[in-house]
Amino acid sequence: QVQLVESGGGSVQSGGSLRLSCAAFGYTYSFYCMGWFRQAPGKEREGVAVIDSDGSTSYVDSVKGRFTISQDNAKNTLYLQMNSLKPEDTAMYYCAADWGGPNSEYCLGSWEIVVATLRYWGQGTQVTVSS
Numbered sequence: 166q167v168q169l170v171e172s173g174g175g176s177v178q179s180g181g182s183l184r185l186s187c188a189a190f191g192y193t194y195s196f197y198c199m200g201w202f203r204q205a206p207g208k209e210r211e212g213v214a215v216i217d218s219d220g221s222t223s224y225v226d227s228v229k230g231r232f233t234i235s236q237d238n239a240k241n242t243l244y245l246q247m248n249s250l251k252p253e254d255t256a257m258y259y260c261a262a263d264w265g266g267p268n269s270e271y272c273l274g275s276w277e278i279v280v281a282t283l284r285y286w287g288q289g290t291q292v293t294v295s296s
Contacts (some may be wrong), residue, residue: 167192167285169260174290181250181294187243187260187287196262198272200279201234201245203256203292212276213258214245223273227253250294257289 173185185201200215214224214234222234233246243260261283271278 167262169262169285169287171258171260171287171290174258174292176293176295177250179251179294179296182246182248183250183292185245185247185258185260185290185292187245189241189243189262192264194264195238197264197266197269198279198283199236199243199260199262200272200283201243201258201260202280203254203258205256208256210259210280212279215272215279216243217272221273225276247292250292252294252296254292255294256292258292259287259289261286 168190170188171185173183175183177183195218197218198215201213202210203213204210212225213228214232216222216234216236224232231249235244262285263283266282271282
């Protein structure tokens with residue numbers, strides 16, 4: 166049973182930083198695609214950042230230059246370093262992962278396909294940024 170557990174959320178002022186962590190349990194294979202997603206009240210879930218098994222990354226335009234996704238394979242942990250936070254970054258943040266998918270390139274492609282394909286999701290951690 167694969168389990169993803171997020172931590173590191175909290176409340177910060179605009180311009181502040183947070184580091185989210187996502188610990189993975191209960192599997193023996195390397196994930197092909199891992200990522201961070203967020204959902205604000207009244208809005209659809211959106212992709213924030215993904216990383217594939219080669220270490221290639223992709224970010225949504227609104228966080229480029231501010232957020233950094235990384236992983237520590239030895240610790241089975243995914244991270245999201247968030248700097249220069251803005252009130253519009255306020256949301257529940259989820260990590261997700263999968264070792265399969267429709268092809269070997271989907272992870273860095275369409276956000277809609279990534280969200281629909283990843284089978285394993287964490288319970289979320291809240292990030293609140295005040296102005």
